[in-house]
Structure formats: structure tokens, C-alpha cells
Amino acid sequence: MGTRIKDIARELGISESTVSRALSDHPKISNSTKEEVRQAANELNYQPDLIAKSLKLKQTKTIGVIISDITNPFYPEIIKGAEDVANKNSLNIFLCNSDYNRERQQNYLKVLAGKRVDGIIISPIGEKYEIINFLIKNRIPFVLIDIKPAIKIETDCVYADTEYGAYIGVKHLIELGHKKIAIINGPIVNSPCKQLKSGYMKAIEEDKIPINEKYLKECNLKTEGGYRAVKELLKLGKEEIPTAAIFISDITAIGAYDAIYESNMKIPDDFSILGYDDIPGAKYFFPPLTTVAQPKYELGETAMKLLIGEFASADNWKHKQIKILPKLIIRSSTAKPPDR
Amino acid sequence: MGTRIKDIARELGISESTVSRALSDHPKISNSTKEEVRQAANELNYQPDLIAKSLKLKQTKTIGVIISDITNPFYPEIIKGAEDVANKNSLNIFLCNSDYNRERQQNYLKVLAGKRVDGIIISPIGEKYEIINFLIKNRIPFVLIDIKPAIKIETDCVYADTEYGAYIGVKHLIELGHKKIAIINGPIVNSPCKQLKSGYMKAIEEDKIPINEKYLKECNLKTEGGYRAVKELLKLGKEEIPTAAIFISDITAIGAYDAIYESNMKIPDDFSILGYDDIPGAKYFFPPLTTVAQPKYELGETAMKLLIGEFASADNWKHKQIKILPKLIIRSSTAKPPDR
DNA sequence: TTGATTAATACAAACGATTGCATTATTATC
DNA sequence: GATAATAATGCAATCGTTTGTATTAATCAA
Numbered sequence: 014m015g016t017r018i019k020d021i022a023r024e025l026g027i028s029e030s031t032v033s034r035a036l037s038d039h040p041k042i043s044n045s046t047k048e049e050v051r052q053a054a055n056e057l058n059y060q061p062d063l064i065a066k067s068l069k070l071k072q073t074k075t076i077g078v079i080i081s082d083i084t085n086p087f088y089p090e091i092i093k094g095a096e097d098v099a100n101k102n103s104l105n106i107f108l109c110n111s112d113y114n115r116e117r118q119q120n121y122l123k124v125l126a127g128k129r130v131d132g133i134i135i136s137p138i139g140e141k142y143e144i145i146n147f148l149i150k151n152r153i154p155f156v157l158i159d160i161k162p163a164i165k166i167e168t169d170c171v172y173a174d175t176e177y178g179a180y181i182g183v184k185h186l187i188e189l190g191h192k193k194i195a196i197i198n199g200p201i202v203n204s205p206c207k208q209l210k211s212g213y214m215k216a217i218e219e220d221k222i223p224i225n226e227k228y229l230k231e232c233n234l235k236t237e238g239g240y241r242a243v244k245e246l247l248k249l250g251k252e253e254i255p256t257a258a259i260f261i262s263d264i265t266a267i268g269a270y271d272a273i274y275e276s277n278m279k280i281p282d283d284f285s286i287l288g289y290d291d292i293p294g295a296k297y298f299f300p301p302l303t304t305v306a307q308p309k310y311e312l313g314e315t316a317m318k319l320l321i322g323e324f325a326s327a328d329n330w331k332h333k334q335i336k337i338l339p340k341l342i343i344r345s346s347t348a349k350p351p352d353r
Numbered sequence: 354m355g356t357r358i359k360d361i362a363r364e365l366g367i368s369e370s371t372v373s374r375a376l377s378d379h380p381k382i383s384n385s386t387k388e389e390v391r392q393a394a395n396e397l398n399y400q401p402d403l404i405a406k407s408l409k410l411k412q413t414k415t416i417g418v419i420i421s422d423i424t425n426p427f428y429p430e431i432i433k434g435a436e437d438v439a440n441k442n443s444l445n446i447f448l449c450n451s452d453y454n455r456e457r458q459q460n461y462l463k464v465l466a467g468k469r470v471d472g473i474i475i476s477p478i479g480e481k482y483e484i485i486n487f488l489i490k491n492r493i494p495f496v497l498i499d500i501k502p503a504i505k506i507e508t509d510c511v512y513a514d515t516e517y518g519a520y521i522g523v524k525h526l527i528e529l530g531h532k533k534i535a536i537i538n539g540p541i542v543n544s545p546c547k548q549l550k551s552g553y554m555k556a557i558e559e560d561k562i563p564i565n566e567k568y569l570k571e572c573n574l575k576t577e578g579g580y581r582a583v584k585e586l587l588k589l590g591k592e593e594i595p596t597a598a599i600f601i602s603d604i605t606a607i608g609a610y611d612a613i614y615e616s617n618m619k620i621p622d623d624f625s626i627l628g629y630d631d632i633p634g635a636k637y638f639f640p641p642l643t644t645v646a647q648p649k650y651e652l653g654e655t656a657m658k659l660l661i662g663e664f665a666s667a668d669n670w671k672h673k674q675i676k677i678l679p680k681l682i683i684r685s686s687t688a689k690p691p692d693r
Numbered sequence: 694t695t696g697a698t699t700a701a702t703a704c705a706a707a708c709g710a711t712t713g714c715a716t717t718a719t720t721a722t723c
Numbered sequence: 724g725a726t727a728a729t730a731a732t733g734c735a736a737t738c739g740t741t742t743g744t745a746t747t748a749a750t751c752a753a
Contacts, residue, residue, distance in 0.1 A: 015491065017709060028733045033711060043731060058490055063467035064408045065709035068738050073404065083432055084633070089423045096423075096450055100457070105464055108448035110436055117440070124445055127403035150398055151355065236633075270637055293424070293576075294634035297610055299641065357739060368703045373741060383701060405739035408708050 016057040024053050036061070067129065075105050076320065077125035079118060079135040082234065083110045085264055086292035087309060088136075091158070094313025095134060102321055104131070113234060115139045126151045132320045134158055134313075139202060156320045158312060160204040171316040171335045175205045175289075178305040178339035179212025179259060182287050185303075185341055186257045187220050190349045191285065195228040195258035197242045197265055206231075209261055209289070228255055232265065239268025247276055256350035257285035263292045263304055266346075270298065281348035291342055301344035308337045356397040364393050376401070407469065415445050416660065417465035419458060419475040422574065423450045425604055426632035427649060428476075431498070434653025435474060442661055444471070453574060455479045466491045472660045474498055474653075479542060496660045498652060500544040511656045511675045515545045515629075518645040518679035519552025519599060522627050525643075525681060526597045527560050530689045531625060535568040535598035537582045537605055546571075549601055549629070568595055572605065579608025587616055596690035597625035603632045603644055606686075610638065621688035631682055641684035648677045 018036075022029045027046065035042045035050035053059075067073045076099055080088045096106050107130060111118035118138060125133055126147075132154040137144050141160065145168060148155045157170035179196075186194050196213045199206040210229075217224060227249060232238030239260055246255055260266040266288035273284050280286055280300055288295060288304035295302040315335055358376075362369045367386065375382045375390035393399075407413045416439055420428045436446050447470060451458035458478060465473055466487075472494040477484050481500065485508060488495045497510035519536075526534050536553045539546040550569075557564060567589060572578030579600055586595055600606040606628035613624050620626055620640055628635060628644035635642040655675055 018711095019709075029710085030712075030734075031732055034732090037711090041731060046731085060463065060466045060491060062408075062469065062709050063464070064404055064413070064469050065738090066711080068402075068404045068408055068740090069709080069711050071738075083429045083436075086426060086429075086633075089426075089429060092423055093450065093452075106448065108446065110433065112433075123400065124403070126400045129402065129404050151400060264633075267634065267637055292634065293426075293604075294607065294632065294638070297607055297639060297642075298634070298637035299639035301639065302637075359739075369740085370704075370742075371702055373739095374702090377741090381701065386701085402739050405708090406741080408710090408738090409740050409742090411708075 016054075016059040017062070018059075020057060021050060021053045021059060024057070025049055071129070072131055073129050074103065075107050075128070075130045076317070077107045077109065077121075077128070077130040077133040077135075079109045079111055079121050079125070079133065079137075081111050081113050081118075081136055081138050083108075085234070085262065086294070087262065087264075087290045087307060090309035091136075091313035091316075094310040094315075095317040096313075098314050098317035098321070104321070111138060113138055118144075122147055126153060132156070134316045134320060136160070141204075154320060156316045158316045161208050167332050169319050169332050169334070171312055171319060171337065172204070173307050173312060173337050173339050175208035175339070176212040176215070178289065178307075178341075179209045180216050181341045182259050182289070182305050183213050183216035185343065186259070186285060186287060186347065187216060187222070189257075189285065189347060191257040192222055192350075193225070193228070193253070193255040193257070194222070195230060195246055195255040197230045197232060197239055197258055197260045197269070199231065199234045199238075199261040199265075201231060206261060209259070213259060225253075227253070228258075232261075234262060234265060236264055236268040236271075239265030240272050241268070243269045243272035247272065255284075257287065257347065259287045260289055263288040263290045263295050263302060266302060266304070267298075281346050283351050285347040285350070287347055295342075296344065298346070300346050303344045303347040304342050306340045306342050308339065311337055356394075356399040357402070358399075360397060361390060361393045361399060364397070365389055411469070412471055413469050414443065415447050415468070415470045416657070417447045417449065417461075417468070417470040417473040417475075419449045419451055419461050419465070419473065419477075421451050421453050421458075421476055421478050423448075425574070425602065426634070427602065427604075427630045427647060430649035431476075431653035431656075434650040434655075435657040436653075438654050438657035438661070444661070451478060453478055458484075462487055466493060472496075474656045474660060476500070481544075494660060496656045498656045501548050507672050509659050509672050509674070511652055511659060511677065512544075513647050513652060513677050513679050515548035515679070516552040516555070518629065518647075518681075519549045520556050521681045522599050522629070522645050523553050523556035525683065526599070526625060526627060526687065527556060527562070529597075529625065529687060531597040532562055533565070533568070533593070533595040533597070533690075534562070535570060535586055535595040537570045537572060537579055537598055537600045537609070539571065539574045539578075539601040539605075541571060546601060549599070553599060565593075567593070568598075574602060574605060576604055576608040576611075579605030580612050581608070583609045583612035587612065595624075597627065597687065599627045600629055603628040603630045603635050603642060606642060606644070607638075621686050623691050625687040625690070627687055635682075636684065638686070640686050643684045643687040644682050646680045646682050648679065651677055 018029050018032045022032045032050050035047045078095060099106050109121040134156050136158045157168055159172050160170055161172050198209055230242040232242040266286050269286050273280055278284055288302045291304045291306035295304055319333055358369050358372045362372045372390050375387045418435060439446050449461040474496050476498045497508055499512050500510055501512050538549055541547060570582040572582040606626055609626050613620055618624055628642045631644045631646035635644055659673055
């Protein structure tokens, strides 16, 4: 239906190869024909078929990005960072939203492989070995995002140091005087969740605070997960109800607001809430949420740069694992514990 | 490098066409060879080349989605709605973020055309005729999102009735007793902005409230735009400072919180704020934001369904323009005006 | 046995670009 | 004026699929 190189060639009475070369400004084509070709292309509204080009050239100028929840404000900033870098390098992004669903993640992996993307940035959910195996087997360059590398794994990755983030967060709670501190975590199979726990443990143990197993909660990563977890905590004996909690994300912390208010308790007077991520809007919660800020944009930016190989110079033979430090943002959802 | 149909064919000593047909379960291929082929494909880790397939079949099973700001929580829900429908129809989404940048939008349009996507959903910024022209000229099926159709335009579109939303919002303010109501709008070229204004006007005029030109603000669609607009309003003479404002989005309304608090004023006692969108988190602002809720997920869902043609039945020759009604969510950022 | 029918597979062209090599046209060199 | 060098263009193969049309093999009817 549309215009092809063939059509331009016919129109001008020259060969397809000449048109192709003229369009890509090949030095061996005369300026006059180049001009003619460009004009004809314009008149005929020629749009190059990137599919055909990709097939021939074996590169798609496209990077696949798989994230787990586009609705979580944590991700859009990452995507933006990645997209900005991609654009600067005339690359495009194929965005996939696994929605915390492993099957869907697996499916997207296959689609991206089939679409022959030039590389993949993925924030993996669930067991990551199969993902890594798949990518390696299919020879797709990739960068893991927001995953702390395990010892055995040798891959490029960019991650925020959640262990450190959890540590400084819980330390902050301890300094305020809290001793009954809960942790509302996501599924512990996820790397950031693992890290959150170990940061929490480190801070708790450092201050010789006894560990209460009932304070260790796992929930799904949505608001409703946080809500339910806190509801359960509030059912404990009066003396045992924690006075503070650290959450795996601001989104789950929001659920805590709901649960606490439903019980006619006050934040932070009766319960201190420490979020994680610093999503836009956290500043305007009631009360403004104390949280650990993720370097979101930077995470996306760095991952894409790494993938593109901007960082690959002298020693690009070895995998880079880049750590970015989060920051504690103290607002008003944390305060000293109530004297019960 | 990877496995091709050719490789499977060689491996089994049969022809490529047989392999291809076996893989797609063609009835004329014997079950025994089908089984052999499937097994070999598995062993050799065959991943079909979707690029080649697309070239041949002239369809990519991909829908391009262009939105203007992935960072605005308004969009992720839309995307999710669209993606869910797409997935159910084994379609994928190629997401593009124009970032309110016309050049970038134009560029993405070209890329998507070049990538031969099967259709495009776009939330257009700036002048939409050139976009529509481009899409028609290139014979790409498309659906406009969040754009109220002008009389002359005959295209599929799905939009939330912003005029109605603004009308019920401003009515609410008037009923509270406000007479000095500002409108912090986005660039008036955008359709939702036009609608916001006319809804505002309708409500104001209905109650015979005189129009103050100084209350009609245009700003960019980010938090900082709302901040600056309100700052300017607060510089007016004491008597002239408005007592309430409706904002084009919750994101810009956030800027108002900053500006108001900087002037040591209180919300809603000194100034009522009415947002638009109902982004996740708006409920937890201080004070919780009164806002007009967009049917976001539904918007994306409907747009994709429309594009796929699920709605195309008897009368699919004419363009559908689907209107979805927003809802007023009254929280605590609006109250009766102060008696100055 | 022979021709017709059916089942299973193979051949080859096509999708729309790119590119190494061959070819032709033009100019330079002696 | 013949040959070499250079400039500009054309030919044809290729990327990995799919699919219409042979082709071959197997089965059946008479």
C-alpha cells in the first residue's frame, strides 16, 4: 500500500540500490541524484520499513524493558531515565509490564527475544536464574535492575543498596526510641526484599533488640498488602503491638495509613511509619511520609548507559555491578514511640 | 547465531516449509513429523524470528501507545488498561513517552509508522490535525485518547468528559460559597484544557459570577507550573486573591500546596484546592485532595478495545467517539471560603 | 493393471530493505 | 588515441519467514 524504495526507483528510472544508498547519504552517489531521491521520497511520503531493515541488518534499535508494575510510581521515573538515554542514542524502548506475574514475565521475555531487541533491561521477579539463563542462551545483552547480585551470578546490574537503605531507616526509628519495630516486606524471593530484611536485621541486632517473629511480615506489593499486614499486627496483644514499621514501598505504606486510621489511631503519635521509595506525592501525605528515597531516575539512566556500553571502555570484559545509595528523607510520619 | 527454521530442517532432513507448517500446526502435516519438529525446535532452543514473520505477514501484533508523561500518575493506569486488553488479544504494546515535546511526539510517530505497528493509541499534544493527517496518510488505524472530538474531525476517540468534570467541580466550589475562583489550566491548545475552561465558564456564568481575567491562568503541566501560577495569584491585592482554584491535574495542584504553605496559609481554611485526575496518593495528601476522578483504567481499556475493533460490529463504518464521565471526589482540600 | 483420489512433503517466490561486486560512463594520463 | 583511474550506478544475493503451487508417494476404485 505505502511507498517502497522500489516505487521511488521506478518513478525516477534508477535502481533500488541507488535509492537506498542515496537515502543513507552514501558517498558514491552523486549529489544530484541524492537530491532527486530525497525529493521523490518526500513527495511519495516514503516511510522506511524498519522491519525489513532490521531483518537485513540484524539490529532493531530497540531495547526491551520489563518492569513489574507500571502503576507503582517507583517505575515511571526509572523508565524515563532509561528512555532519555535511549533517545539520545537513537534507540527506542519496548516497555513490558509483568504485573508481578511470572508467566507474563516469561512470555514477555520470549516476545522480546522474538522481536530481536538489541538488549533488555529487566527488573526480575521470582527466581532469576531462569531469566538469566534464558537471556544468555539467546545471546541477548541485558542489565538487571534493582537486584543485588548474588555471589555466583556474573551479570551486569544496577541496583540501589536496599540493605543500606533499610539500615539507615531502622536506625532512625531506633534513635527515636522505638524497640517494637515491624517490617512489612514483600515476597522474600525478591532481591530488594531480601536486602530490606538484612538491613533491618543488622540495625536491630546492632542495638541488641530482641527479634519478634510476629513483626516479620510478608505481603504482596500493593497497597492492600500493607493494609492487611498492619491489620494483623493491630490484632496482637496491646503490649505487643509494634510502635513503628518499615515498609517495602511507599505504596504498601499507604495501606498502613488506612489501617491505622481505621483503628482511630494517630500517625506518628501511636504508630510511626517509614516508607520506601519516596514516590511523588509522599511529601503531601497526611502526615508527610518519612521514607527512604530511591535514586529512581538515576537507576534507569545508569542501566541504559551500562547496556549501551557507554561504561564499557578499558575493562569491558568484566561485568559491572553498579550500586547506588538511597537517602533517608525524614518527614512527619515518624516520631518517638507512645508511652503505653 | 541462533537457531533458524533452516537448522531444524537440515537436522531432520526435511524442507523448511514443512517445518514452518509443522510449527503452526498445519492440518496437512502428519502428526509424526509435527512431533519430531516440535522436539527438535525445543532441543535447539528455537525462537521464531518475529521480525521476519512480520515482514512476510505484514502485521506486527504490536500496538503503539504514545502518551505525554509517564511520570504523571494519570497515565500508568491508562497504559495498564490498554495493556491488559492487548494481552488478551495476544498483542503487545510499544510505549512512547513524548514528554510534552512535540518534536519527540512527531519522531515517535515516525518510528511507529516505520515499525509497522498494527495500530496507534495516542494522547496527542499540540495541534492534532497534523497527527491525524500523518496517521491517515500512512494508513495506520488509530484511536485518540483523552481528546474531545472537534466537529470537523471524524476519528475514533475515547475521552473523559472534562467539561462535565470541571462543571461539577466548580459547582461544588460555588455551592460552598466561593465567588473568587481561579482556574489553573494547562496550554489551552490541548483539548482537555479547552474543556476544563468551558466547564468552568459554564458553571461561573450560570451563577452570574463576574469573570476576572486575572483568575484565568495557563501553566505547564508539571508541579512547578501550578506552584508558579498560585504564587502569582497570591501577589494580587488582598481583596482580589481568589479563595479557591480548580487545577488541570492533581500534579499541578500539588504545586499549589507548596505555594500556599510557603505563604503560611492554610488549606482549605484560607484557600480551597480542587484537583483533577484523582491520582493514587491524592487521598493521603495533607489535607486529602478533593478532586475529579478520571476513569483512567477504563479509558485505556476502552481505547484498546475500540482499536482492536471489538466494538466494531454492525456499524463499524462510522467512527466511534466514546465519552466516559468523571466523578467528583470530595475530600478535605475544599471548604467554605474564609470571611476576609 | 491403470487411472483417479488423497495425503504428505518440497520448491520457489515473496515481504522490503542493504551491500559486495560487476558494470558502465566519465575523466585523467601518457 | 589508447589505457588507466575514478565516479556513479546496477545486479543479484541475502536476512528468516510464509504460502501457492508443484511433486511425489500412497491408497483406492474399477
